[in-house]
Amino acid sequence: MKNIFRASLVVLTVAFALSTCFADAAADYKAKCATCHGPDGKGDTAMGKTMKVKDLGSAEVQKQSDADLTTIIEKGKKPMPGYEGKLTKEQIDGLVKYVRSLKK
Numbered sequence: 001m002k003n004i005f006r007a008s009l010v011v012l013t014v015a016f017a018l019s020t021c022f023a024d025a026a027a028d029y030k031a032k033c034a035t036c037h038g039p040d041g042k043g044d045t046a047m048g049k050t051m052k053v054k055d056l057g058s059a060e061v062q063k064q065s066d067a068d069l070t071t072i073i074e075k076g077k078k079p080m081p082g083y084e085g086k087l088t089k090e091q092i093d094g095l096v097k098y099v100r101s102l103k104k
């Protein structure tokens, strides 16, 4: 009985840690990225259309490695600004995972 309690506590802690981590990335995305890339990454915004952003969920974007995407977010890709120093490494890692979650 004690073991079951302990095991479920571990499961709950991990689930909570994962969910808050993901929620943070979603909040960062909404605050920093959605103006151009749109809430769903499709770039279907006034800014996104002017700048011709690609659909973040498209194969063209998704075929790039995590390292490629991290570099783009850190250094920017004209006209997108870089976020190095504005977001922590953890936040940028979270955003890469978030971009992956937009894959179709």
Ligand code: HEC
Binding pocket: 029, 032, 033, 034, 035, 036, 037, 047, 051, 052, 053, 054, 056, 060, 061, 069, 072, 073, 077, 078, 079, 080, 081, 083, 095, 096, 099
């Ligand atoms: C000012 C508008 C703007 C903002 C804000 C912005 N981006 Fe971008 N982003 C762009 C544009 C424009 C491109 C396309 C650059 C190109 O392909 O030449 C791009 C490209 C990208 C790419 C690479 C896709 C590709 O074209 O291969 C990723 C990944 C990305 N952005 C993620 C993010 C994330 C994550 C954030 C928030 C931290 C963000 N962007 C904020 C405008 C923006």
